[in-house]
Amino acid sequence: MADENWEPKIVAIICNWCSYAGADLAGGARIQYPPDVRAIRVMCTGRIDPLFILKAFQDGADGVLVSGCHFGDCHYLEGNYKAAKRMFLLKTVLKNIGLDDRRLRMTFVSASEGAKWAKVIEDVVNTIRDLGPSPLREFAR
Amino acid sequence: MAEVKKNEEPRIGVFVCHCGTNIAGSVNIQEVKDYAASLPNVVVSNDYQYMCSTPGQNMIVEAIKEHNLSGVVVAACSPRLHEPTFRNATKTGGLNPFRFEMANIREQNSWVHMHQPEEATKKAKDAIRIAVAKASLLQDLHPKSVPVEKAAMVVGAGVGGMQAALDLANAGIKTYLVEKTPTIGGRMSQLDKTFPTLDCSQCILTPKMVDVYRNENIELLTYTEVEGVEGYIGNFDVTLRKKARGVLTPDEAEARGIVGGGCNGCGDCVDVCPVIKPNPFELGMAPRKAIYIYHPQVVPLIYTIDFDSCVKCGLCVDACGDKKAIDLEMQDELMTVKVGTVILATGYDIFPIEKKPEWGYKNYDNVITSLEFERLICASGPTGGKLIRPSDGATPKRVGFVLCAGSRDNTGVGRPYCSRFCCMYSLKHAHQIIEKIPGAVPYIFYMDIRSFGKMYEEFYYRIQDEGAKFIRGRVANILEDPETKNLYIKAEDTLLGRPVDVEVDMVVLAAAVQPSAETERTRRLFGVSCSQDGWLLEAHPKLNPCGTTTAGVYLAGVCQGPKDIPDTVAQAEGAASAASIPIHKGAVELEPYFAQCIEEKCAGCGLCVNLCPYQALSLVEKNGRKVMQVTEAKCKGCGTCGGFCPGGAIWMQHFATPQIIAQIDAFLLGGEE
Ligand code: FES
Numbered sequence: 001m002a003d004e005n006w007e008p009k010i011v012a013i014i015c016n017w018c019s020y021a022g023a024d025l026a027g028g029a030r031i032q033y034p035p036d037v038r039a040i041r042v043m044c045t046g047r048i049d050p051l052f053i054l055k056a057f058q059d060g061a062d063g064v065l066v067s068g069c070h071f072g073d074c075h076y077l078e079g080n081y082k083a084a085k086r087m088f089l090l091k092t093v094l095k096n097i098g099l100d101d102r103r104l105r106m107t108f109v110s111a112s113e114g115a116k117w118a119k120v121i122e123d124v125v126n127t128i129r130d131l132g133p134s135p136l137r138e139f140a141r
Numbered sequence: 142m143a144e145v146k147k148n149e150e151p152r153i154g155v156f157v158c159h160c161g162t163n164i165a166g167s168v169n170i171q172e173v174k175d176y177a178a179s180l181p182n183v184v185v186s187n188d189y190q191y192m193c194s195t196p197g198q199n200m201i202v203e204a205i206k207e208h209n210l211s212g213v214v215v216a217a218c219s220p221r222l223h224e225p226t227f228r229n230a231t232k233t234g235g236l237n238p239f240r241f242e243m244a245n246i247r248e249q250n251s252w253v254h255m256h257q258p259e260e261a262t263k264k265a266k267d268a269i270r271i272a273v274a275k276a277s278l279l280q281d282l283h284p285k286s287v288p289v290e291k292a293a294m295v296v297g298a299g300v301g302g303m304q305a306a307l308d309l310a311n312a313g314i315k316t317y318l319v320e321k322t323p324t325i326g327g328r329m330s331q332l333d334k335t336f337p338t339l340d341c342s343q344c345i346l347t348p349k350m351v352d353v354y355r356n357e358n359i360e361l362l363t364y365t366e367v368e369g370v371e372g373y374i375g376n377f378d379v380t381l382r383k384k385a386r387g388v389l390t391p392d393e394a395e396a397r398g399i400v401g402g403g404c405n406g407c408g409d410c411v412d413v414c415p416v417i418k419p420n421p422f423e424l425g426m427a428p429r430k431a432i433y434i435y436h437p438q439v440v441p442l443i444y445t446i447d448f449d450s451c452v453k454c455g456l457c458v459d460a461c462g463d464k465k466a467i468d469l470e471m472q473d474e475l476m477t478v479k480v481g482t483v484i485l486a487t488g489y490d491i492f493p494i495e496k497k498p499e500w501g502y503k504n505y506d507n508v509i510t511s512l513e514f515e516r517l518i519c520a521s522g523p524t525g526g527k528l529i530r531p532s533d534g535a536t537p538k539r540v541g542f543v544l545c546a547g548s549r550d551n552t553g554v555g556r557p558y559c560s561r562f563c564c565m566y567s568l569k570h571a572h573q574i575i576e577k578i579p580g581a582v583p584y585i586f587y588m589d590i591r592s593f594g595k596m597y598e599e600f601y602y603r604i605q606d607e608g609a610k611f612i613r614g615r616v617a618n619i620l621e622d623p624e625t626k627n628l629y630i631k632a633e634d635t636l637l638g639r640p641v642d643v644e645v646d647m648v649v650l651a652a653a654v655q656p657s658a659e660t661e662r663t664r665r666l667f668g669v670s671c672s673q674d675g676w677l678l679e680a681h682p683k684l685n686p687c688g689t690t691t692a693g694v695y696l697a698g699v700c701q702g703p704k705d706i707p708d709t710v711a712q713a714e715g716a717a718s719a720a721s722i723p724i725h726k727g728a729v730e731l732e733p734y735f736a737q738c739i740e741e742k743c744a745g746c747g748l749c750v751n752l753c754p755y756q757a758l759s760l761v762e763k764n765g766r767k768v769m770q771v772t773e774a775k776c777k778g779c780g781t782c783g784g785f786c787p788g789g790a791i792w793m794q795h796f797a798t799p800q801i802i803a804q805i806d807a808f809l810l811g812g813e814e
Contacts, residue, residue, distance in 0.1 A: 009808070027250075035264050038268065042796055043778055047793060075691070111678060
């Protein structure tokens with residue numbers, strides 16, 4: 001069903017202290033990566049209500065990336081642990097509603113890992129391109 | 142209560158920055174600007190070469206007034222760089238500064254899609270649409286001003302930590318200097334001479350150690366570790382563990398009613414102690430007793446009992462006599478101090494160079510590290526300054542120096558970075574053996590000699606003239622003659638383009654440095670990030686090299702990355718100055734990203750109360766039912782509670798659910814087809 005001009009729409013919700021800073025570092029180093037991801041900044045991945053992710057899929061997102069600090073490095077001690085648990089549960093929910101759970105991904109990228117950020121984006125975009133458009137796209141809007 | 146004012150018609154101004162060609166090179170500014178003008182709620186859209194310049198900021202100020210804006214969006218670099226700048230401009234224009242939102246179209250767009258102008262332009266439009274959606278829902282917020290405790294803490298009392306503590310104390314600030322070992326002085330006190338001046342390390346350090354000890358504003362806490370940290374800038378509660386030293390200071394003795402008692406450093410106890418252990422200060426090359434001091438110049442001059450090896454025979458207690466300084470039953474003590482700011486100066490360790498077996502460290506007797514060399518050549522060291530080789534005590538005539546031992550190593554075993562001071566101290570070592578041992582020849586195996594500091598290059602020439610042999614090439618391996626214990630250094634001389642094999646009496650490995658063992662634990666307690674190799678991460682490598690991303694915590698010395706003594710002391714003075722600013726100001730503003738309870742929606746379930754890592758939330762009775770209440774001073778704004786509340790009853794200021802949902806919707810539903 002993938003139409004010719006399909007371009008993936010991927011939302012990244014990322015924490016201010018690690019992944020957002022890591023993404024900025026990739027920029028400073030001019031590391032090139034695919035342009036298909038739009039980032040929304042929150043202070044900590046702990047802020048991420050599962051509702052945000054479900055809303056993104058409902059709106060037709062082809063993929064959602066959640067990225068925060070490494071375990072033990074969260075600026076607020078343990079927000080990322082809580083986020084990781086939520087994402088884990090959410091993946092089950094996605095499967096139950098018929099979405100491939102690879103469309104949701106959680107990664108840990110520190111403020112010094114610019115190259116890793118670029119790699120993560122590449123991986124995520126490749127995964128989503130392989131999976132094709134979200135089956136929910138046609139119901140969006 | 143905190144809800145978006147529904148009746149307010151948002152009026153948003155968008156300002157697109159060219160950043161010279163940094164953004165304009167790949168993003169079509171005109172197209173983006175026109176697109177922004179077409180977005181709902183946008184009443185003005187403009188662009189400028191450099192939005193952060195004075196004319197750029199004025200543009201925002203004027204537009205706020207002219208168009209009666211309710212929100213401002215600047216599409217430029219990262220908010221981590223210029224959000225404060227544009228918040229200020231927004232404020233100058235008469236709007237609340239939190240009615241500003243930034244679209245990052247440089248670090249996360251033009252710079253990473255340099256060859257895809259079409260996609261970059263499309264992404265910039267999306268980013269602005271997302272930012273406008275959020276800006277349309279932003280509210281007035283007011284930072285909370287909190288008082289700053291007029292005290293500071295420095296963790297680590299090497300030369301950097303001592304300098305920072307002295308500067309703070311001399312600026313009138315009460316400073317706690319925390320050191321895990323029984324004495325201050327750090328690595329520098331283990332060194333013999335310092336390059337390139339050849340000052341005696343102890344001679345220049347000891348007066349500083351005494352200054353620290355005498356300074357009224359410094360509370361010296363040796364043999365003490367950080368156990369826990371709570372609070373935030375201005376109000377850190379740091380829990381410290383004062384390890385049981387087994388010996389009372391004169392003050393402590395007096396507090397116990399022992400008049401004129403306590404340790405006076407006489408050392409009578411050492412003579413009778415039957416337990417012998419290696420002295421870590423001498424890197425195990427000299428013995429110490431179970432009751433010990435590291436070296437004669439320790440500050441404070443108070444003995445310490447190593448309870449892991451003490452047999453509690455009590456001979457020392459008898460020897461101490463009336464001074465009653467020894468308490469074999471002493472326990473660790475926990476204490477909490479309140480400070481406004483903290484400087485970390487936790488220093489470095491030597492990379493365990495035995496991990497590179499090709500050089501034979503710990504396998505061949507006569508292969509030593511440079512720090513061991515420092516102790517062996519030092520007059521106060523285990524040999525009284527007579528350089529001998531470990532296998533037979535003979536004086537070495539031919540000494541090989543292996544530079545970059547474990548540094549600049551991309552094999553995954555060593556460290557990828559340059560340790561920055563090994564070239565220079567190896568040159569100094571070469572000088573020292575030429576000076577002390579007539580006819581001695583140093584062979585220096587190097588990759589490049591990095592002599593970048595003031596008078597360093599000149600020092601390099603001097604050592605060349607003195608007769609040191611330089612061989613450019615990485616040492617492949619070292620073999621030992623089992624009879625003579627002499628060593629054969631095998632390398633390729635890359636200048637001559639042929640292999641060399643040099644017989645020497647002794648080899649000194651200029652081993653890489655790595656963050657000290659406590660760095661990881663300490664940084665986690667203070668919430669400081671680190672770079673991939675474990676060095677603590679500065680807030681900005683160029684513009685904020687002493688700060689960290691945790692407000693109120695600063696860095697000094699090698700814990701932030703390898704540096705020599707002059708650079709360490711300079712950074713320490715910088716960190717002290719930075720750490721004194723909030724204290725002298727007396728108050729700091731906290732970003733108002735607090736959680737708020739929407740009481741109509743709160744069911745009083747209390748799930749959030751347990752989730753909060755800062756105990757900022759509690760349940761209270763209001764109008765006959767339970768609702769959550771936030772203690773703003775404790776809330777750091779992570780939003781963990783808001784991410785979980787099943788009733789959607791928590792409003793995270795500036796990152797509220799409707800604001801984030803609006804961003805998601807704007808991206809996915811609001812775009813051009
Ligand atoms: S701050 Fe990065 S995950 Fe919590």
